[in-house]
Amino acid sequence: MKKNRMKRLLSGVIAGTLCMASLTGCGTKTEVQNNSSKTEAASDGQRELTLCMSQTRWGMSTNETMMEAWKKVIEEATNTKITMIAPGHNDYKQNLNVMLSSGEIPDIMLVQNAPDNIPQYANRGYLLPVTEYMENDPRFEKAQMRNLDLFKSGNELYGISTGNMAVKIFYFRKDMVDKYGLNIKETMTTDEFITELEKVDQNEVIPFGFPKHIVNFQIFYNAFGTFKGFGEKDGKYIDGMQTDEMKAALTYLKTLYDKGLMDFEFITNENSSMREKMSAGKYASDIDYVTQYTFYDESAKKVGAETDFIPVYTLVGPNGDKGNLCEEGNEAFAISKNCKNVDAALDVIHWLRYTVEGNKHTILGGEGIHYDIIDGEFVPKEEAKATGYAPGYGGLKHPFAEGLYESLDFTIRGVPKELMDKQMDYVEKAMDPEYLGKVIHVPYGKSKKYDENAASYNAFTEEMVTKIILGTQTIEEAYAEYNKFWKNIEGDK
Numbered sequence: 001m002k003k004n005r006m007k008r009l010l011s012g013v014i015a016g017t018l019c020m021a022s023l024t025g026c027g028t029k030t031e032v033q034n035n036s037s038k039t040e041a042a043s044d045g046q047r048e049l050t051l052c053m054s055q056t057r058w059g060m061s062t063n064e065t066m067m068e069a070w071k072k073v074i075e076e077a078t079n080t081k082i083t084m085i086a087p088g089h090n091d092y093k094q095n096l097n098v099m100l101s102s103g104e105i106p107d108i109m110l111v112q113n114a115p116d117n118i119p120q121y122a123n124r125g126y127l128l129p130v131t132e133y134m135e136n137d138p139r140f141e142k143a144q145m146r147n148l149d150l151f152k153s154g155n156e157l158y159g160i161s162t163g164n165m166a167v168k169i170f171y172f173r174k175d176m177v178d179k180y181g182l183n184i185k186e187t188m189t190t191d192e193f194i195t196e197l198e199k200v201d202q203n204e205v206i207p208f209g210f211p212k213h214i215v216n217f218q219i220f221y222n223a224f225g226t227f228k229g230f231g232e233k234d235g236k237y238i239d240g241m242q243t244d245e246m247k248a249a250l251t252y253l254k255t256l257y258d259k260g261l262m263d264f265e266f267i268t269n270e271n272s273s274m275r276e277k278m279s280a281g282k283y284a285s286d287i288d289y290v291t292q293y294t295f296y297d298e299s300a301k302k303v304g305a306e307t308d309f310i311p312v313y314t315l316v317g318p319n320g321d322k323g324n325l326c327e328e329g330n331e332a333f334a335i336s337k338n339c340k341n342v343d344a345a346l347d348v349i350h351w352l353r354y355t356v357e358g359n360k361h362t363i364l365g366g367e368g369i370h371y372d373i374i375d376g377e378f379v380p381k382e383e384a385k386a387t388g389y390a391p392g393y394g395g396l397k398h399p400f401a402e403g404l405y406e407s408l409d410f411t412i413r414g415v416p417k418e419l420m421d422k423q424m425d426y427v428e429k430a431m432d433p434e435y436l437g438k439v440i441h442v443p444y445g446k447s448k449k450y451d452e453n454a455a456s457y458n459a460f461t462e463e464m465v466t467k468i469i470l471g472t473q474t475i476e477e478a479y480a481e482y483n484k485f486w487k488n489i490e491g492d493k
Contacts, residue, residue, distance in 0.1 A: 047078075047344040052085035052099070052106035054092040056388065059365045063387040069369045073361055078347045093117070100126050105336040108345050114159055114332035115150040116454065119444030121334065122153040123451060128335045128342065129156040139350050142400045147439060150329040154445030159332035162353045163400035166327035167430045167437075168219060169290050170312035173300075176205065176284035177310060187435075189316045190223050190252060197261040200284045208256065209283035210266040211274045214462040216287060217253060218325055219437065222314070224249035225321035227440040228461055230450070237442065239491065241461055241482065247475060248318075250468050257469050267466060281305040285312075287325070290430040291394025293423045294415055311426055313435040323437030324430060359401035360408075364391050377413040393420060397427040453489045460485050 055062055059070030067086065075082050085106055087095035093112050099105065105126055111117050121127050134140050134148065134157055143161045151159025172184050180199045183192070197207040210216065221227055226245035230237045240246055256262040263269065263283070271288075278286045279299035288296075296309045314322040333349045335342060351358040365371060370384040370391075380389060393412060396405040405424055411417055429435065444451050464482055467473040473481075486492075 047080040047341055048083070049080055049107040049339070049341065049344055049348065050083045050085060051108045051348065052087070052096060053110040054089040054112075055086040056089045057110060058084065058086055059370055059389070060391060061365070061370060061384050061387045061389040063384070066366075066369050066384060066387065066389075070361075070366045073366050073369075074348060074351065074358075077358070078344070078351050080344045080348055082348070100124070105338055107336050107339040107341075108348060109334050109336070110162075111159065111332055111334050113330065114334075115329050115439075115441050116458075118151045118159040118332060118334055119153040120451075122156070122158040123444060126337060127158045128337045128339060129158055130160055130335060131155075131157040133342070133346060134160065137346065139346075139354060142354060145399055147328060147441075149443055150439070150441055151332050151334075152443050152445070154443075159329075159334050160349055161329060162331050162333065163398055164328075164331060164395075165399065165431050166330050167290050167427075168216065168287050168325035168327070169314070169426075169430055169435075170219075170285055170287055171278070171293075171296065172285040172310045172312065173278070173281060173283070173307050174310055175281065175305075175307040176200065180284070182284075184310050184312060186311065186313050187316060187322070188312055190220075190318065193312075193315055194256065194259070194261065197256075197285070198259065200261075202260050205284050206263050206277070206282060207261045207284050209263050209269070209274050209278055209286035211269045211271050211287070212267050213271075214465055216325060217249075217465060218440075219287060219323075220253055220315070221246065221249045222323035222325070222437045223317035223321055224252070225317060225319055227438070228465070229440050229458075230442045231438075231440045239486075240440070241464075242486075247479075250465065250475060253465075253469050254471070254475075258471070267470070275299065279303060279305065281307075289392075289394070290426050291392050291423070293426055294393045294412075294419060295390070297419060298414065311430075313430055314437075322435070324435050326437045326439055328439045354400050356401045356404050356407060359398050359404055360396075363393075363395040363398070365389060373410050374413075376410050378408075378410045379413045394423050394427050397424050449490060449493050453491075456489065457491075 058067040061067060067084065071082055071084055074080075096109060096111070100121060111121070118127065134143055140160070142163070146161040146163065148157055148161070151157055151161070172182065176182065177184050180201070182196045182199055184196065188196070200207040215228075218228065221240075224245045226243050226249055227240040228246075229240055231240055257264070274283075274286055275288065275292070275295070277283050278288075279296055280303050281300075290311065293309055293311070300306050314324045316322045333353075335345050339345055352362055353359060364378070365384070367373065370389050371378055371380045373379070380391070393415065396408070398404055412420060442450060460482070464478050468475055468478050
């Protein structure tokens with residue numbers, strides 16, 4: 001009956017026939033697994049799990065046959081039978097919420113916007129605390145490298161880090177730098193950034209491209225020493241939106257927009273459309289993940305707009321503040337409170353993100369499934385590329401899989417080794433403490449009022465920032481509305 005309910009629930013939202021089976025009772029082991037890529041089966045019971053990840057996470061291809069083949073490699077490596085749940089990537093969060101609220105909770109789920117969503121899911125009773133496993137299982141020792149507070153509710157940990165250090169920087173097209181005589185440096189002041197963008201002929205090209213995701217403005221807030229949300233200052237929490245530094249940052253962003261330096265249509269820009277424009281030379285610069293360097297090189301060649309892409313790792317504001325956009329913990333794994341085989345779940349998570357072999361499989365897809373090695377070269381299959389397969393090579397510099405890039409016994413066809421080496425250097429440099437931006441996070445379970453109002457606070461402030469930059473409200477008008485909102489949610493409490 002439970003299986004049928006799940007099928008009806010997911011009809012129309014889960015790709016193809018990938019729907020959730022009933023949760024199966026499993027025995028658990030009493031000892032910690034060793035750090036190998038092949039794990040042993042539990043001594044009693046069956047190792048069966050449901051695993052929920054967005055469709056593109058199952059090998060980066062939307063072809064069901066390829067997705068199943070990619071899954072089979074995990075099953076063989078961990079001796080676990082996995083039932084796949086694969087909602088579309090763009091509406092993944094909504095579909096996962098539908099499943100959770102219905103009581104049909106996957107054994108393992110990859111959670112997007114994990115610092116916000118995992119604590120909320122934990123507070124609603126969906127998740128299993130994993131504190132003891134992270135503290136006592138040596139296989140997850142490298143998780144201590146990350147900020148585990150991001151996935152806590154109260155004193156309990158509910159999320160398992162994937163190790164991804166998603167970092168965004170600025171990229172400039174070298175052909176535009178040469179054409180307009182731009183003075184681009186790895187570190188630029190906020191004034192220099194505007195000065196150089198003003199040299200670009202706006203009749204020919206848009207100086208700066210930006211995606212519609214308002215959270216990305218944090219890369220500018222960092223330069224002004226502020227943040228959207230709550231952060232600690234002088235031993236207590238403050239609201240970053242109400243600081244003079246935030247008003248200065250918003251004034252700066254409005255200047256970029258009013259001068260025509262930033263794409264007027266940024267509010268509708270998906271990441272994909274922004275990247276297309278950057279690759280084609282319609283933008284002189286943009287903001288994107290540092291791991292996109294080889295993608296831009298490849299894409300620009302395909303459309304006949306070949307050039308190099310020059311990184312700017314951070315802007316420095318008027319008071320010397322700086323920092324790129326660090327999205328540490330943006331995704332994390334969580335385990336259902338109903339999971340009957342926690343050891344099997346940990347084996348799968350460990351193999352996928354804490355071993356060289358598993359990370360290689362996650363980042364590049366499956367050999368013989370999505371790509372072949374021909375004469376020592378990595379060659380994506382045409383049928384895989386036709387179904388969305390586009391590996392991001394920058395992820396091969398992974399903190400939980402030390403030496404992964406160096407261990408590859410092949411080169412990437414069409415991507416010269418010196419280009420790949422440069423990509424890895426860019427990733428490493430972007431994560432240097434000199435450039436890495438702070439992650440602002442208030443732990444859930446500390447303030448009931450915060451937990452209740454965090455979602456509405458985030459929605460209101462994003463709309464407020466948008467209105468200010470687009471000019472539909474002055475800063476004074478926007479803050480007058482904000483003060484009313486703040487009082488309504490009893491923000492001071």
